[in-house]
Amino acid sequence: MLERWFLAHPRLVEETYFEHQSAALSFGAQLFAAAIACFVHALVPGLFQSTGSTTITRLHERMIVKRRQPEHVQIEDPVESVMSPLRPPSR
Numbered sequence: 436m437l438e439r440w441f442l443a444h445p446r447l448v449e450e451t452y453f454e455h456q457s458a459a460l461s462f463g464a465q466l467f468a469a470a471i472a473c474f475v476h477a478l479v480p481g482l483f484q485s486t487g488s489t490t491i492t493r494l495h496e497r498m499i500v501k502r503r504q505p506e507h508v509q510i511e512d513p514v515e516s517v518m519s520p521l522r523p524p525s526r
Contacts, residue, residue: 448502462498465490 445455469490472483 462494465494 441452445452448455450458469487472486472490476483476487
């Protein structure tokens with residue numbers, strides 16, 4: 436049970452427990468701050484106009500696009516895979 440709950444997932448993404456803990460806490464703190472900004476924005480629309488979307492974009496870039504990939508795993512950017520057929524061809 437200890438292996439499954441605490442070690443299997445970090446090992447899968449090629450991180451130690453503490454590296455994974457640090458990354459997850461960082462993501463959580465940023466999402467929490469963005470959530471607060473969104474709640475404030477709901478009350479006062481002139482404040483934090485792009486904080487939520489900017490945070491999500493930055494975290495997506497960090498988690499999906501620039502993540503350290505194991506050699507045996509190929510992960511495609513889900514946004515790019517949806518958007519690329521919609522873009523006009525390059526000339």
